[in-house]
Amino acid sequence: MPPSYTPGPGLCGVCAHVRVVRNRRGSTFFLCGLSETDSRFSRYPPLPVFHCEGFVAARPPEDGEGSGKATG
Numbered sequence: 260m261p262p263s264y265t266p267g268p269g270l271c272g273v274c275a276h277v278r279v280v281r282n283r284r285g286s287t288f289f290l291c292g293l294s295e296t297d298s299r300f301s302r303y304p305p306l307p308v309f310h311c312e313g314f315v316a317a318r319p320p321e322d323g324e325g326s327g328k329a330t331g
């Protein structure tokens with residue numbers, strides 16, 4: 260049997276509006292917090308999300324972070 264591939268959540272995985280919900284069976288869901296105040300957004304958007312008008316980075320990268328350069 261070939262290995263299975265599960266795509267990640269895309270933008271929702273790093274968005275300030277997301278709430279990660281886990282059920283008792285161990286499944287993970289990405290709940291969009293904007294859906295509570297803005298009907299344009301789905302409570303559980305189809306994943307992965309590659310483009311979203313409501314996306315806000317959960318934490319902006321700090322200087323040098325993610326540049327591939329070693330620090331220290």
Ligand code: SF4
Nearest residue numbers: 271274277291311313
């Ligand atoms: S605003 Fe967009 S990217 Fe952020 S959690 Fe909602 S659907 Fe995902």
